[in-house]
Amino acid sequence: MATDVADSTAAASPETVTTELAVTGMTCGTCAARIQRKLGRLPGVEASVNYATGRARVTHPPEQDTDELVAAVRTLGFGATAAAPLVPAGGGVPSTRTAPESAPRPTSSTTTAPKAEDAPDPELSELRHRALVCLALTLPVMAVAMNPDWQFRYWQWFCLVLTAPVVIWGGYRFHRAALRHLRHLSATMDTLVSVGTLAAFGWSLWTLFFGGAGLGGMRHALYLVPRPDQFDGSRTVYLEAAAAITTAALLGRWIERRGRRRALGVSSSLMAPPATEARVVVGDRELPVPVGGVQPGDRIAVGAGEPFPLDGRVVEGRSTVDAGAMTGESAPVDVEPGTEVLAGTRNETVRLVVETTRAAGDTQWARMARRVEEAQAGKTAIQRLADRISAWFVPVVILIAINTLLFWGVSGAGWGFAVAAGMAVLVVACPCALGLATPTALAVATGRGAQLGILLRGPEVLESTRRVDTIVLDKTGTVTTGRMTLQTLRATDGVGRDEVLARAGALEARLEHPVARAIAAAARDELTEAAFTSAEVTDVAPLDGLGVLGTVDGVRVLAGRHRLFVERGVDVPADLQRALDDAAGQGATTVLVAWDDEHGDLRARAVLAVADGVREGSAEAVAQMRARGLRPVLLTGDNPAAARAVAAEVGIDAADVVAEVLPTEKADEVRRLQEAGATVAMVGDGVNDAAALAQADLGVAMGTGTAMAIEAGDVTLVRDDLRAVPVALRLARRTLSTIRGNLFWAFAYNVAALPLAVAGLLNPMIAGVTMALSSVFVVGNSLRLRRFTP
Incomplete structure (x- = not known):
C-alpha cells in the first residue's frame, strides 16, 4: 500500500517525513509547477516536483496519509503512485537468511543490478514509432504543398488523406492530454499543440468541403509569412502546417526524452545497486544472500572481476581493485588484509574475503546515490522564477491567441489569415524548454560529478560557488593525511639508516602508540620482510609514556x-x-x-622526526586555488609551528594560518571571515569540522570523513585528494553557466517569437519546427556537461 512506502522513507525531521511520488503525464515545466503548487497547498506539506526525473519529493506530517498526496496529484489530471526512494535511506534491512545448508558453492559472479540506461522504455519506443510514421506521411504533404509545380489535380485531397492519420493518430497523445486537463480546467503545453493542430486541420476541412479549396486545379503557394488573400482564406488549406506541427512536436518530444534518458543515465547507473546479492562465507561454504540481509561483521567472498557489494575490510587475499567508479581515479589500487574497500569498486585479479563494515543502506555508494538523488530534486532560484512564470504562461498564451484571432479577423485581414496567426501564437509559445533547463543540466552534472568523485547536495550549491573567494582548509585529515608518518631520520656518523630502522622498528612494532606505529610502518616499508621480521625482540618495557626499552638481537635499545x-x-x-x-x-x-x-653503555645514535604527512596533491590544489583568485586559509587546532610548517609546504601564506583553534571555535573563525566580507568555502572531514561546514557559505566534506561532516557539507569529495576541490568548483560553475544559458535561450525564444506570431509574421509550420528545436537545443546544451574534464 502507498502508506507502507511513506513509512519506509527517511525522516526529514522529527515532525515530518519525506515521501517520493512517481508522477506520470507531465509534458512541460508548467505541469511540474502546477503539481508542486497543488501539493504545497495541503496543510504542513512542502513539495519539489522534477519534470526531468518524473518524481515529486514531498515533506509532510507523519499522520498524513500518502493516498491524500496521490489524490491531490490525480485531481489535476496526472497519474501518481507512491514510490520507494531510489536509494535506501540508511541502515541495513535485516532479513533471515534462507539459503539451505546444502547450497552448492556458487561459481558465477556476484549478481549485478542492470543499469537503468539499458532498461527498455515503452514510452520512448512508442514515441519513436509514432514520430517516424508521421514523418514519413508528412514529408510528401510538405513537398507537394510547398511546391506549386508539384501540385497535381486534386493534390489537396491527397494531402488530406496523409494528414488525417498524422493529426488524429499521431497527435492522439496531445489531444488526450489536453482533454484530460480541460476536464480539470487547466492547460499545458499539450493544450497548445492540440488546439493549434486541430485549428489548422479543422480550417482545412471547412475550406475543402465548404469553401473553394476542394476544387480541381487549385494551386497553393507556401509563404514563410502568412498574408491575406482575396478569397478571405476560403481557398487556403493548412494541412502541411497541421502535419508539420504534429510531427515536429512528436520528434521534439522523442529527441527530448531520449536526451533526458541519456542525461539521467550516469546518475541512474550510480543509483542502481552495485550488486543485489552477496556470497556470505559460512565455514567452508559460500551462501548467496541478498545484500540487504548482510550485516556488519559478516564475511563475504568477492571473486576476480566482481564488484564489491558492500563496504568492508579485506581479511584474506591480496588483489588489485578498480576504484574508478567511486573516486574517478583511473589507476588501480593494491589491497591486502586490513585495507578498506568500498561498495561499487571492482575486484580485478584474485578472490578476496571481506569483513563488511556497513549495512547496505549505509555504504559510501548509498550515501553517494542519495546525494545525487537529492541534488536532482532541487531547483535554482532562477528556475523557481521560471516555474512561477510558466505556471501562468499557458493561460496567458491562449488568451493572446484568441485576441490575435479576433483582431485579425475583425480588422479585415481575413479569417484565414487570422487562424494562421492564432495558430502560430499557440504553437510557438510552448514553454517546454523552460521546464527542461535546470533538470537536464543538473542531471548530467551530478552524474558526471559522481564519476569524478564529486557529489553536489543540490542546485543551491551552484549559486554559492559563484561567489566564493576564500577557502578555509582544515589541516589534519584534509591537507594532511591524518596519519603519523616518518618524515626525517638523522643518524650519527658510521650508523646506517637501515640499521636504525631495523632496531627501532622492531622495538616500536610491539607498541600501539601512533608514533610507534609510524616508525614501525616506515621500517616495514623500507626494509625487506626478512630483515624486519627476523629480529628477536625481548624484554620490552614501556617507560611511562616517554619511550620504550628492550633488547633487539641481544642488543639493548632505547627509543x-x-x-x-x-x-x-x-x-x-x-x-x-x-x-x-x-x-x-x-x-x-x-x-x-x-x-x-662495545662497553655496554647506551649511546644516542639517531633522531627520528614523526609528523602528520601532507597529502599528495595538496600543494598542487592550493596552487590551483590561487590561480583562480581564491584565498586559501589553514585552520587547525595544532600548534603554530606544525601549522606553519604544513602551510609553507603547500604554499599558504603564514598570515593565513590560524592555529590552536578549539573544535568549538572553528565555526567562529569562519564567521569572523564572513563578517570581514569574505564568502567562505570550508573544507573538512571530522566531527569537529561539522559546525564550521554548516556555517560556511559552501561546505566541502571529504568523503572518508565522519558522517556528521559529510551531512553538514554542500559538496562531498569521495576521494582523499584536495585537488578535487578546484575541480568541484569548476564543475559547479560550469553547470550554473549551462543552466543560465538554457533559461536565457528558452526565454529569448519565446520573447522573440511570440510578438512575430501575434503580428502575423510567422508561418504556423515554421513555429512548430522552432518550438521543437528549442527543447532539443536545451537538452543538447546540457549534454555537453558529460564531456567535462578536470
Missing part, C-alpha cells in the same frame, strides 16, 4: 623523547641536538634512538 634520555643520563651529541631543534621548529614529534656500544 623515546629527549626528556627520557636526560633522565637516564644518555648524552645527545651536538649534531643530533641540532636535528632535534630543527624538527621541533617544524612542529614534528621527535624520537631519539640509542643502543649499547
Whole structure:
C-alpha cells in the first residue's frame, strides 16, 4: 500500500517525513509547477516536483496519509503512485537468511543490478514509432504543398488523406492530454499543440468541403509569412502546417526524452545497486544472500572481476581493485588484509574475503546515490522564477491567441489569415524548454560529478560557488593525511639508516602508540620482510609514556623523547641536538634512538622526526586555488609551528594560518571571515569540522570523513585528494553557466517569437519546427556537461 512506502522513507525531521511520488503525464515545466503548487497547498506539506526525473519529493506530517498526496496529484489530471526512494535511506534491512545448508558453492559472479540506461522504455519506443510514421506521411504533404509545380489535380485531397492519420493518430497523445486537463480546467503545453493542430486541420476541412479549396486545379503557394488573400482564406488549406506541427512536436518530444534518458543515465547507473546479492562465507561454504540481509561483521567472498557489494575490510587475499567508479581515479589500487574497500569498486585479479563494515543502506555508494538523488530534486532560484512564470504562461498564451484571432479577423485581414496567426501564437509559445533547463543540466552534472568523485547536495550549491573567494582548509585529515608518518631520520656518523630502522622498528612494532606505529610502518616499508621480521625482540618495557626499552638481537635499545634520555643520563651529541631543534621548529614529534656500544653503555645514535604527512596533491590544489583568485586559509587546532610548517609546504601564506583553534571555535573563525566580507568555502572531514561546514557559505566534506561532516557539507569529495576541490568548483560553475544559458535561450525564444506570431509574421509550420528545436537545443546544451574534464 502507498502508506507502507511513506513509512519506509527517511525522516526529514522529527515532525515530518519525506515521501517520493512517481508522477506520470507531465509534458512541460508548467505541469511540474502546477503539481508542486497543488501539493504545497495541503496543510504542513512542502513539495519539489522534477519534470526531468518524473518524481515529486514531498515533506509532510507523519499522520498524513500518502493516498491524500496521490489524490491531490490525480485531481489535476496526472497519474501518481507512491514510490520507494531510489536509494535506501540508511541502515541495513535485516532479513533471515534462507539459503539451505546444502547450497552448492556458487561459481558465477556476484549478481549485478542492470543499469537503468539499458532498461527498455515503452514510452520512448512508442514515441519513436509514432514520430517516424508521421514523418514519413508528412514529408510528401510538405513537398507537394510547398511546391506549386508539384501540385497535381486534386493534390489537396491527397494531402488530406496523409494528414488525417498524422493529426488524429499521431497527435492522439496531445489531444488526450489536453482533454484530460480541460476536464480539470487547466492547460499545458499539450493544450497548445492540440488546439493549434486541430485549428489548422479543422480550417482545412471547412475550406475543402465548404469553401473553394476542394476544387480541381487549385494551386497553393507556401509563404514563410502568412498574408491575406482575396478569397478571405476560403481557398487556403493548412494541412502541411497541421502535419508539420504534429510531427515536429512528436520528434521534439522523442529527441527530448531520449536526451533526458541519456542525461539521467550516469546518475541512474550510480543509483542502481552495485550488486543485489552477496556470497556470505559460512565455514567452508559460500551462501548467496541478498545484500540487504548482510550485516556488519559478516564475511563475504568477492571473486576476480566482481564488484564489491558492500563496504568492508579485506581479511584474506591480496588483489588489485578498480576504484574508478567511486573516486574517478583511473589507476588501480593494491589491497591486502586490513585495507578498506568500498561498495561499487571492482575486484580485478584474485578472490578476496571481506569483513563488511556497513549495512547496505549505509555504504559510501548509498550515501553517494542519495546525494545525487537529492541534488536532482532541487531547483535554482532562477528556475523557481521560471516555474512561477510558466505556471501562468499557458493561460496567458491562449488568451493572446484568441485576441490575435479576433483582431485579425475583425480588422479585415481575413479569417484565414487570422487562424494562421492564432495558430502560430499557440504553437510557438510552448514553454517546454523552460521546464527542461535546470533538470537536464543538473542531471548530467551530478552524474558526471559522481564519476569524478564529486557529489553536489543540490542546485543551491551552484549559486554559492559563484561567489566564493576564500577557502578555509582544515589541516589534519584534509591537507594532511591524518596519519603519523616518518618524515626525517638523522643518524650519527658510521650508523646506517637501515640499521636504525631495523632496531627501532622492531622495538616500536610491539607498541600501539601512533608514533610507534609510524616508525614501525616506515621500517616495514623500507626494509625487506626478512630483515624486519627476523629480529628477536625481548624484554620490552614501556617507560611511562616517554619511550620504550628492550633488547633487539641481544642488543639493548632505547627509543623515546629527549626528556627520557636526560633522565637516564644518555648524552645527545651536538649534531643530533641540532636535528632535534630543527624538527621541533617544524612542529614534528621527535624520537631519539640509542643502543649499547662495545662497553655496554647506551649511546644516542639517531633522531627520528614523526609528523602528520601532507597529502599528495595538496600543494598542487592550493596552487590551483590561487590561480583562480581564491584565498586559501589553514585552520587547525595544532600548534603554530606544525601549522606553519604544513602551510609553507603547500604554499599558504603564514598570515593565513590560524592555529590552536578549539573544535568549538572553528565555526567562529569562519564567521569572523564572513563578517570581514569574505564568502567562505570550508573544507573538512571530522566531527569537529561539522559546525564550521554548516556555517560556511559552501561546505566541502571529504568523503572518508565522519558522517556528521559529510551531512553538514554542500559538496562531498569521495576521494582523499584536495585537488578535487578546484575541480568541484569548476564543475559547479560550469553547470550554473549551462543552466543560465538554457533559461536565457528558452526565454529569448519565446520573447522573440511570440510578438512575430501575434503580428502575423510567422508561418504556423515554421513555429512548430522552432518550438521543437528549442527543447532539443536545451537538452543538447546540457549534454555537453558529460564531456567535462578536470
